[in-house]
Amino acid sequence: MRADRLVSLVLLLRQRGRMTASTLARELEVSTRTVLRDIEALSAAGVPVYAERGRHGGFALLPGFRTELTGLNHDEALALLTAGSGRGERVFGLGPALASAMRKVVDALPENHRATASDAARRFLVEPETDLLPRRPATEEVPGSTMTVIRRAVLAGHRLRIHYAATDQAPQWRTVDPIGLVTVRDRGYLLATRSGADRTYRLSRVLAAEELPEPARRPHRVDLDRAWRERCARFLSGGHIAVLVRVNPQRREDLLSTAVAVRAAEPGTDGWLRLEATYQDVRHAEWALWQLGTDAEALAPEPLRVSLRDRAAAMAAQYGRAPRSDGPAEPR
Incomplete structure (x- = not known):
């Protein structure tokens, strides 16, 4: 190192x-x-x-000094390949390796191309931390040391012990067979098996990790994209609610940030989008669509429409009458 x-x-x-x-x-x-x-x-x-x-x-x-120092190491090559496919360098802890690899790539360019490429790169800004729109989803942070252990076990094909904090449960140590890592909207997941059963773990909930010496019990080849789709399908079929929504195209990203998943999307005749979005339950769907106000409309199921209608009616009634005299003083 x-x-x-x-x-x-x-x-x-x-x-x-x-x-x-x-x-x-x-x-x-x-x-x-x-x-x-x-x-x-x-x-x-x-x-x-x-x-x-x-x-x-x-x-x-000293001016003019040059030496051949551009060979990429394993992590740097991995960072370039991963960064090319999305935001993996941030979620999987490959940021420092990516920065080092990019320095080597720039240094390998011919002298007359290096300045041009560096200037061109400064003309583009991809995924800055701030946004013109509110409620930008924050990247889930995973300690670098923990991410390094997980990544090493996945690539080496070794079993892994993780101290995992599942929702509404006390953290527990689990021994798993890692299959691969997936990032979705800056959220990282570990796909693994435990006692032969498929398991998916959110990386931000892994409190600590230990790589074990014994080999993982997993197939030699894996279609990670297919495995992720299959797990998503199983997850979405269990206790979730599908909602047909029409939404203003300008609020599409806001809807995506609150839904568990979006299965289908097509433009409507009115210029709005029609989406089939999945939420955890009716309460979650009501909360998410309420955030969008009149920029979204739930078309189905009917109980959700009734719930949103009643909530809007109650709000309209509250603001349709004069304020209570025993309320707090108005701000000056």
Whole structure:
């Protein structure tokens, strides 16, 4: 791991020029003291790193220095492949590996292409933390050390012990056979079997993990997409409610963020979308659709329409009369 970090340090200095020890430490996610030790190691190995004192000082490489340091390690290659398929680098703990891999990719570009590519990359911003719309779903955080153990067991094909906090239950240790990792809307899941039965665990509820030495009891090949679809179908068939909804296209993402799943979507003749959304129960569906106000309408089932109608009527009645005299004072 230190060798990878030394490579990343050299590439950072090549691509950005002079950098302070604190900036390097932040980029590499280590302490400033570790950066200073790495600088000494590079100098001892003949890499021409020099320090500049003063207010605008820092560390830099001698002009024109270049060496072949662009070989990707396993995690970096995995991060690139995973990032290309979605937001996996964030959920699966591959962010640092992705940053390191991208530095190597940039360094491998010809000199005349490197500046152009770097400038072009600064013209695009993908999935920023802030949004113009409210209620953006937050990414579920998983401790890096725990995610590393889980990821290693999945790839090595070893059994796994997880300390798991299921809903409304005290955390328990479970021994599972990991099959694969899935991310959906920035939520991560571990697909596994336990005593031969299919199990799906939300990664954010894994409090700790231990990789066991014995091999996992699982097939050598897996169609993860098919396995996920089958588990979703079983999950949605058990006690959930399907709702036919028409929704303003501008609020589609808001609806998706509250539904368990959306099975079908098609444009209506009125310009709105018609969706078949699945919710945990009637109460969940009522709450979710109430958040959308007049931008959504439940077309079926009828009991849900009646519940929403009665709730709207009660709200209209409350605000249709004069405020109570014994209420709180109006704000100034």
